Amino acid sequence: MEKGDKVYIERDFKKFNLIKEYDKILVITDKNVKKLYVNNFIKSLKYDNTLVYDISSGEESKCLSVYEDIFKFCIENGLSRKSLIISLGGGVVGDLSGFVASTYMRGIDLVHCPTTLLSQVDSSIGGKTGINLGIYKNIIGSFYQPEFIYININTLKTLQKDEFLSGLSEVIKYGLIYDYDFLDYIIENKEKILDLDEDSLIYIVNKSSSIKLDIVKKDEKESNLRKILNLGHSFGHGIEKLGKFSHGYAVSIGTHMAFRLALKKKLINKDYYDKVIKIYKEYNLPMTFKNINSKYILDIMKKDKKNSYLKFSLVLPVGCGKVDIIEDTKEEEILSVIEEVRN
Numbered sequence: 001m002e003k004g005d006k007v008y009i010e011r012d013f014k015k016f017n018l019i020k021e022y023d024k025i026l027v028i029t030d031k032n033v034k035k036l037y038v039n040n041f042i043k044s045l046k047y048d049n050t051l052v053y054d055i056s057s058g059e060e061s062k063c064l065s066v067y068e069d070i071f072k073f074c075i076e077n078g079l080s081r082k083s084l085i086i087s088l089g090g091g092v093v094g095d096l097s098g099f100v101a102s103t104y105m106r107g108i109d110l111v112h113c114p115t116t117l118l119s120q121v122d123s124s125i126g127g128k129t130g131i132n133l134g135i136y137k138n139i140i141g142s143f144y145q146p147e148f149i150y151i152n153i154n155t156l157k158t159l160q161k162d163e164f165l166s167g168l169s170e171v172i173k174y175g176l177i178y179d180y181d182f183l184d185y186i187i188e189n190k191e192k193i194l195d196l197d198e199d200s201l202i203y204i205v206n207k208s209s210s211i212k213l214d215i216v217k218k219d220e221k222e223s224n225l226r227k228i229l230n231l232g233h234s235f236g237h238g239i240e241k242l243g244k245f246s247h248g249y250a251v252s253i254g255t256h257m258a259f260r261l262a263l264k265k266k267l268i269n270k271d272y273y274d275k276v277i278k279i280y281k282e283y284n285l286p287m288t289f290k291n292i293n294s295k296y297i298l299d300i301m302k303k304d305k306k307n308s309y310l311k312f313s314l315v316l317p318v319g320c321g322k323v324d325i326i327e328d329t330k331e332e333e334i335l336s337v338i339e340e341v342r343n
């Protein structure tokens, strides 16, 4: 086992245990999570020298000025190379805390304690950290692995329904790109998952985080295999930017486009296409959009850092639970599926 591979999935914070010794611990969280969990979490830490820093909730906190404020706090409170940073929160807290930990005194230890479904199955795994600069998302960042990741599955019970469903879109993605049996589990256990049944939550978080770990271990710096994690993301990008959709919802719509294109290209059959669309519908995830010009979406796809500027490099399904990177798609083909998915 290496750093970043250790994922503990538990039903509370009680089993949280540090192996190494630290002179100080800084827990970085956001205002919502602080109210709900910080006291309980600190009790389980059983550590005298613990400080808490809370940021405003939301993407706007992933910026240079908040990063600078945390740095000043670390200096003023004497954090050293023997100190530890723990992120307690969603992907915003995780990405920002990770970047602080990776750069404070050239890097101090980090532990992630993700509390949203998206952060438990996606952002806390793989070692990407970062902050935004204006409109440029995650443009300042690093690859930095945490000592371990500790997930308390019961934090999902206070999450807003929309946030939960948005994270589920990434969970379904893992079935589509890597594990067809997992896709069947997601279909067969819909009621339990939506009812937040603990065993089912543990199953889907464990499965999803293991798949992501497996993929990033084979390709840490995103040269090839890791690209399959972007299913639906290229198409969804414009919708996320221009519409009012959350990341996960935009990915659902983007995945719809990817599946339509794959069907047209005869990469998959109609039965599989229908089965997948039905899953999204049953989970009440959006499949269509309106009020955005199709050409805008195409333009954003062209600028996407994952597409080289001459050709589209798209992750498309090529069979049940399998995807591949397909490079021979023309602009007209893409525009036509965008149009079809427009409501």
Ligand code: NAD
Binding pocket: 030, 031, 032, 033, 036, 057, 058, 059, 062, 089, 090, 091, 092, 093, 095, 115, 116, 117, 118, 119, 122, 123, 124, 125, 126, 127, 128, 129, 138, 155, 156, 157, 158, 159, 160, 163
């Ligand atoms: P988030 O961190 O903004 O959390 C969403 C909302 O839920 C916030 O308002 C937060 O306060 C609240 N919240 C968190 N935990 C809660 C809980 N248990 N109960 C109630 N409310 C809770 O959003 P997110 O979706 O977790 O993460 C999105 C971020 O993750 C983006 O910035 C994105 O760029 C990043 N991301 C990073 C990676 C990566 O590999 N590093 C991958 C995917 C996404």
Ligand code: MG
Binding pocket: 122, 170, 233, 247, 251
């Ligand atoms: Mg994503």
